[in-house]
Amino acid sequence: METYRRIVEWAHRSRRLLATAAVGVLGLMLGFHIAFGQNGMISYFHKRDESMKLQQQILELQQENVRVSKQIDSLKTDPKTIEREAREQLRYARPGEVIYTLPQAPSPATTPARAHK
Numbered sequence: 001m002e003t004y005r006r007i008v009e010w011a012h013r014s015r016r017l018l019a020t021a022a023v024g025v026l027g028l029m030l031g032f033h034i035a036f037g038q039n040g041m042i043s044y045f046h047k048r049d050e051s052m053k054l055q056q057q058i059l060e061l062q063q064e065n066v067r068v069s070k071q072i073d074s075l076k077t078d079p080k081t082i083e084r085e086a087r088e089q090l091r092y093a094r095p096g097e098v099i100y101t102l103p104q105a106p107s108p109a110t111t112p113a114r115a116h117k
Contacts, residue, residue: 011018035041074081086092093099 033040037043071081075085091099091101
């Protein structure tokens with residue numbers, strides 16, 4: 001019983017120190033949570049970088065969309081574009097023209113590997 005009373009008296013005398021220590025620990029925990037928590041500053045910076053990358057991708061895809069739309073319009077209306085595509089993709093030729101088609105070189109992945117001795 002005497003030990004308990006001494007602990008209570010010490011706690012009563014040291015309450016400012018204990019309160020300051022408790023507030024300090026609470027502040028450290030809060031600071032750690034703000035910096036490293038699930039929605040902390042580190043997470044915020046990663047999300048901001050990802051957002052900037054996604055905005056750049058959106059811009060690039062919009063530019064690609066405009067380019068493809070122009071190509072589609074050109075294929076619908078421009079006779080020269082239609083002829084060029086027909087010549088390149090369908091191998092069409094005008095009367096009197098001869099088209100030479102060269103065989104494609106085999107890629108290194110399809111050629112058999114030489115055996116090493």
